[in-house]
Amino acid sequence: MNSVMSKAYGKAAWGLPLQGSDVAVTWDHLYWFLFWLSVFFFILVVGGMIYFAIVYRKKEGRKTKYIVDHHALEAFWTIIPTILLMAIFGWGWSVYKKQIHAPTDAMEIRVIGKQWLWTFQYDDGRTEASKLVVPLGKPIKLIMTSQDVIHSFFIPNFRVKQDVVPGMYTSVWFEPKVAGEHQVFCTEYCGTSHSGMLAKVEVLEPEQYELWKAGKPYQVTGVKTPSSDLLAAAQSSARLANAKLPLPDQGAKLVQAKGCTACHSIDGSAKIGPSYKGIFGHEQELLDGTKVTVDENYIRESIQKPQAKVVKGFNPVMPPYTKDMIGEEDMNAIVAYIKSLN
Amino acid sequence: MAHTAEAHGDNYLNHEKGLWSWMTTVDHKRIGLMYLASVCFFFFLGGIFALIIRLNLMHSGHPVVDANTYNKLMTYHGAIMVFLVIIPAIPASIGNFVLPMMLGAKDVAFPKLNLASYYIYLAGATFACLALFLGGADTGWTFYTPYSIRTGGGVILVIFGAFVAGFSSILTGLNFIVTIQKLRAPGLTWNRLPLLLWALYATSIIQVLATPVLAITLVLLIFEHVFKVGIFDPALGGDPVLFQHFFWFYSHPAVYIMILPAMGVISEIIPVFSRKPIFGYRAIALASFGIALVAFIVWGHHLFVSGQSELANFVFSLLTMFVAIPTGVKVFSWVGTMYKGSIRFNAPMLYALGFIELFTIGGLTGVFLATLAIDVHLTDTYFVIAHFHYVMVGGTIMGFVGGMHYWFPKVTGKLYNETVAMWAFISIIIGFNLTFFPQFIAGTEGMPRRYWSQLPEFDLWNTLSTVGSWFLLLGFLMVAWNMIKSAKSGPAAGDNPWRALTLEWQSKSPPPHDNFGPTTPTVTHWPYEYKGANV
Numbered sequence: 001m002n003s004v005m006s007k008a009y010g011k012a013a014w015g016l017p018l019q020g021s022d023v024a025v026t027w028d029h030l031y032w033f034l035f036w037l038s039v040f041f042f043i044l045v046v047g048g049m050i051y052f053a054i055v056y057r058k059k060e061g062r063k064t065k066y067i068v069d070h071h072a073l074e075a076f077w078t079i080i081p082t083i084l085l086m087a088i089f090g091w092g093w094s095v096y097k098k099q100i101h102a103p104t105d106a107m108e109i110r111v112i113g114k115q116w117l118w119t120f121q122y123d124d125g126r127t128e129a130s131k132l133v134v135p136l137g138k139p140i141k142l143i144m145t146s147q148d149v150i151h152s153f154f155i156p157n158f159r160v161k162q163d164v165v166p167g168m169y170t171s172v173w174f175e176p177k178v179a180g181e182h183q184v185f186c187t188e189y190c191g192t193s194h195s196g197m198l199a200k201v202e203v204l205e206p207e208q209y210e211l212w213k214a215g216k217p218y219q220v221t222g223v224k225t226p227s228s229d230l231l232a233a234a235q236s237s238a239r240l241a242n243a244k245l246p247l248p249d250q251g252a253k254l255v256q257a258k259g260c261t262a263c264h265s266i267d268g269s270a271k272i273g274p275s276y277k278g279i280f281g282h283e284q285e286l287l288d289g290t291k292v293t294v295d296e297n298y299i300r301e302s303i304q305k306p307q308a309k310v311v312k313g314f315n316p317v318m319p320p321y322t323k324d325m326i327g328e329e330d331m332n333a334i335v336a337y338i339k340s341l342n
Numbered sequence: 343m344a345h346t347a348e349a350h351g352d353n354y355l356n357h358e359k360g361l362w363s364w365m366t367t368v369d370h371k372r373i374g375l376m377y378l379a380s381v382c383f384f385f386f387l388g389g390i391f392a393l394i395i396r397l398n399l400m401h402s403g404h405p406v407v408d409a410n411t412y413n414k415l416m417t418y419h420g421a422i423m424v425f426l427v428i429i430p431a432i433p434a435s436i437g438n439f440v441l442p443m444m445l446g447a448k449d450v451a452f453p454k455l456n457l458a459s460y461y462i463y464l465a466g467a468t469f470a471c472l473a474l475f476l477g478g479a480d481t482g483w484t485f486y487t488p489y490s491i492r493t494g495g496g497v498i499l500v501i502f503g504a505f506v507a508g509f510s511s512i513l514t515g516l517n518f519i520v521t522i523q524k525l526r527a528p529g530l531t532w533n534r535l536p537l538l539l540w541a542l543y544a545t546s547i548i549q550v551l552a553t554p555v556l557a558i559t560l561v562l563l564i565f566e567h568v569f570k571v572g573i574f575d576p577a578l579g580g581d582p583v584l585f586q587h588f589f590w591f592y593s594h595p596a597v598y599i600m601i602l603p604a605m606g607v608i609s610e611i612i613p614v615f616s617r618k619p620i621f622g623y624r625a626i627a628l629a630s631f632g633i634a635l636v637a638f639i640v641w642g643h644h645l646f647v648s649g650q651s652e653l654a655n656f657v658f659s660l661l662t663m664f665v666a667i668p669t670g671v672k673v674f675s676w677v678g679t680m681y682k683g684s685i686r687f688n689a690p691m692l693y694a695l696g697f698i699e700l701f702t703i704g705g706l707t708g709v710f711l712a713t714l715a716i717d718v719h720l721t722d723t724y725f726v727i728a729h730f731h732y733v734m735v736g737g738t739i740m741g742f743v744g745g746m747h748y749w750f751p752k753v754t755g756k757l758y759n760e761t762v763a764m765w766a767f768i769s770i771i772i773g774f775n776l777t778f779f780p781q782f783i784a785g786t787e788g789m790p791r792r793y794w795s796q797l798p799e800f801d802l803w804n805t806l807s808t809v810g811s812w813f814l815l816l817g818f819l820m821v822a823w824n825m826i827k828s829a830k831s832g833p834a835a836g837d838n839p840w841r842a843l844t845l846e847w848q849s850k851s852p853p854p855h856d857n858f859g860p861t862t863p864t865v866t867h868w869p870y871e872y873k874g875a876n877v
């Protein structure tokens with residue numbers, strides 16, 4: 001049944017993203033109506049203009065006609081657009097209601113946006129970062145808030161978007177009809193790594209979803225976002241662009257680009273997180289009183305799982321950076337950079 | 343008109359000499375030119391930032407600047423283009439020059455205030471540019487809270503700069519309203535007022551009423567930043583979305599501060615080069631005021647996905663639809679004016695035709711964005727970027743450059759080179775569509791705005807767009823070269839090379855210091871009386 005379902009929803013066609021839900025299908029109808037209406041008016045106006053420009057171009061002995069207005073015509077081109085616009089408004093409103101009102105049986109998942117990471121909290125206490133795992137064909141309602149500044153949660157394939165605002169809950173819903181990966185963008189400017197604040201929705205077939213729920217390995221089948229490995233790709237090409245630089249300098253650029261410098265200084269002064277200066281090879285006291293020596297493995301863990309060992313005197317606010325976000329080459333460059341600050 | 347023999351060689355350019363005489367001048371024509379020079383300077387500066395932005399986005403994975411630099415560049419590009427270029431472009435430069443002359447007046451009502459406005463503008467610009475050297479600003483030109491409260495650098499200076507520049511806009515608006523009300527020549531009744539002046543009048547009303555709201559908003563933002571009072575920052579009990587309401591309460595009407603004057607310029611150019619009266623004079627004049635009115639009640643269309651209530655979205659979407667009606671009336675009337683005309687394709691007319699093409703696309707895509715459901719998907723993507731560049735650059739800048747060519751003979755007494763002007767126009771129109779049309783497609787596909795790095799799937803559109811930006815550069819450089827060279831050594835233009843009927847053309851070129859010499863011109867017919875010998 002699911003494969004039948006998937007067939008009904010087209011591929012990305014004509015410059016529109018893939019139709020991932022019923023709402024997307026309805027949305028596309030309205031979009032194409034507006035598109036063809038615009039083509040009509042464009043041809044009318046610009047075609048008319050070009051036609052007049054050619055036919056009435058200056059010529060020896062051409063007499064112009066003294067016309068100042070024509071009330072019927074003016075009434076016509078005021079009233080017809082008004083009617084059309086009101087119809088467009090009404091259609092837009094009806095699609096909008098479908099877009100924003102989740103069915104009452106929707107499954108709720110909580111979303112937290114923070115600079116520059118999306119995290120997802122499930123009812124059973126499970127959490128995911130940068131990856132929203134949902135079952136195929138079930139309505140999903142996201143209840144969202146932000147930890148710092150305004151972000152916006154946008155899934156082109158489902159034609160939905162909603163700002164994620166600190167101090168308040170907003171929500172967005174969708175019913176995925178196509179299994180696979182769907183791109184998520186942050187679409188409200190939120191600082192340095194705004195363009196890195198990406199995530200994907202993984203829509204799983206029921207069996208796979210159960211596997212995921214049980215914490216077992218699972219498979220994502222179905223569509224792939226052309227850019228599913230985009231972060232890795234973008235970063236590796238950024239890395240290539242930097243490849244001529246010595247490793248520590250690459251690291252210096254990376255901590256800038258990834259937004260680490262928002263929380264970490266290099267001059268020894270503590271910001272939101274500890275300074276990188278002089279930590280390598282030194283002992284760091286952790287929250288639970290134990291001590292660790294800062295080495296490659298510790299740094300790597302601090303970046304991938306910051307909450308595993310929290311430095312004393314700081315809050316556990318550092319977002320985790322998964323392998324997708326910082327690949328091995330980049331990790332090496334960052335470690336080399338921190339090392340070089342001794 | 344009677345001129346004394348000695349008045350002949352005497353014009354506003356040589357009436358007084360030296361830099362000091364320019365800096366202290368109260369002559370509206372000189373002030374207009376000083377604005378023009380400043381606006382063009384900032385246009386090129388903002389343009390350079392745009393070119394770097396485009397280069398950075400040309401191929402995904404090949405950035406030319408780092409993320410923080412990119413964010414500053416996009417902030418500066420937007421802030422400079424909006425506050426220092428497009429808002430003052432037509433009213434303060436072209437408007438200043440031609441408004442009193444179109445009225446048959448010797449100057450604006452408050453000449454000293456006019457000079458003060460210019461210096462206030464310069465002061466605002468200086469503050470904003472100082473910030474460039476003091477850490478810069480990375481908030482985007484919209485300064486959304488709470489990000490703008492938390493980020494460091496020179497953001498306060500930029501906000502302060504915009505705040506100061508706003509007063510220049512308010513004072514110019516005030517000056518224009520009083521001038522139009524009080525200084526019309528004998529016989530220049532309201533029914534004979536040129537459409538550019540109707541447009542500038544409507545613009546001035548918006549400037550005077552809306553800009554103070556921006557001023558208050560920016561002051562609150564500075565307060566929030568410095569004293570942490572808790573108006574916008576939720577961490578302090580404030581509401582970040584409130585800022586967006588305040589901001590757009592100004593910035594939506596500001597969109598019409600930017601476009602109405604350009605529409606005025608187009609309404610002057612088309613009849614002159616079609617040798618026909620403007621079609622639907624009253625409707626166009628009324629439409630300017632209709633647009634100005636609606637301007638104030640549609641700001642919420644920028645907040646459809648911000649967490650605003652459903653009811654508010656309903657109302658703002660409905661009201662926004664009404665913007666399209668008077669706008670459509672204008673466009674139809676311009677095309678109607680060409681019907682059975684005798685059309686000349688001098689550069690001003692080319693820009694007017696370019697305006698209609700680009701503005702039509704900008705306007706139609708505006709209807710997409712006004713439609714609630716459609717906006718949810720398209721907002722904050724490149725579709726919006728493309729839409730407002732079609733309106734603001736395709737509209738306002740086309741009107742501005744068209745106007746520059748149109749009044750060039752009046753301002754300098756010389757003719758520009760028509761061939762160079764035509765090639766510049768071709769380069770601009772190709773470059774413009776190549777730069778911005780692909781952005782509609784990328785945006786519909788979901789490409790978000792204000793991204794330092796884009797996904798590889800959008801590479802085709804991004805590359806096309808970047809190549810387009812080079813044609814734009816080439817075109818604008820040709821315009822600049824043509825203007826500068828022709829002002830120095832162009833052939834003499836005569837007083838009225840276009841045989842236009844508005845009053846400014848009845849004066850000498852370049853006009854004398856007091857515009858019309860000792861006599862005050864009298865108006866006996868409306869400015870579009872193209873019949874008989876006037877054709």
Ligand SMILES: [Cu+2]
Nearest residue numbers: 186188190194
């Ligand atoms: Cu963001």
Ligand SMILES: [Cu+2]
Nearest residue numbers: 594597641644
């Ligand atoms: Cu608006």
